[in-house]
Structures are given as C-alpha cells and as structure tokens.
Amino acid sequence: MNRPAMIVCGVLLVALAVVTAVGEYVRWHLPSGGERIAACGAIPPGSSLTEVVAVLGQPIGRQAAEGAVWLEFSTPSVATGRIRAAVHEPTGKVLALRCSLDGPDTWAAQD
Numbered sequence: 674m675n676r677p678a679m680i681v682c683g684v685l686l687v688a689l690a691v692v693t694a695v696g697e698y699v700r701w702h703l704p705s706g707g708e709r710i711a712a713c714g715a716i717p718p719g720s721s722l723t724e725v726v727a728v729l730g731q732p733i734g735r736q737a738a739e740g741a742v743w744l745e746f747s748t749p750s751v752a753t754g755r756i757r758a759a760v761h762e763p764t765g766k767v768l769a770l771r772c773s774l775d776g777p778d779t780w781a782a783q784d
Contacts, residue, residue, distance in 0.1 A: 741759040743759050
C-alpha cells in the first residue's frame with residue numbers, strides 16, 4: 674500500500690474512533706427524554722415554582738397567557754415537545770403542569 678493511502682486509512686480510523694467515543698459519551702451522560710418525562714410526571718400537584726425548577730432546571734422560554742405565564746423547560750426528546758408549566762408569577766404558584774406538548778395537562782392546581 675502506498676503512503677497516501679495509509680494516511681487516508683489512518684485518518685478515517687481516527688475519525689471513526691472519535692465519532693464512536695462522542696456517541697457513547699452522549700448515550701451514557703446525557704439524560705434521555707424518558708427520564709425527564711418520568712421526573713416531570715412525579716412532580717406532585719400543587720408544587721411551587723421552586724419545586725418544579727429543582728426537578729426540571731431553569732426554564733428556557735416563556736409565553737404570556739391570561740393571568741399566568743407558561744414557562745418552557747428543556748426536554749432532550751423531540752417527540753414529546755417541551756415540558757411546560759403555567760405559573761402565576763406574583764405568587765410563584767404553579768397552576769398547571771404539562772409534561773407532553775401533545776397531551777392534556779398532567780395536572781392542574783385546585784383553587
């Protein structure tokens with residue numbers, strides 16, 4: 674085999690090793706969407722914004738609505754959409770939690 678062909682093969686092998694290592698790191702070290710959805714579903718009704726943030730992390734988006742603000746939380750899985758919580762900002766009370774964009778509210782606070 675000539676020298677340029679050996680160099681190309683060596684570069685391809687190194688690239689394959691790097692792609693495999695990165696893929697395995699992501700697979701084992703990043704939370705899956707299923708784990709995030711399960712954690713969301715375990716948040717009890719009537720939880721405060723502080724409790725929701727402790728489980729889901731800081732919100733990444735917000736959308737104003739009548740009497741509340743919908744906060745969006747990061748979800749690694751694209752299929753479920755973003756986790757959302759309706760919050761009455763002056764009190765920090767979570768009015769509703771939606772663990773899947775495609776479905777109904779997971780729970781809504783009772784008045």
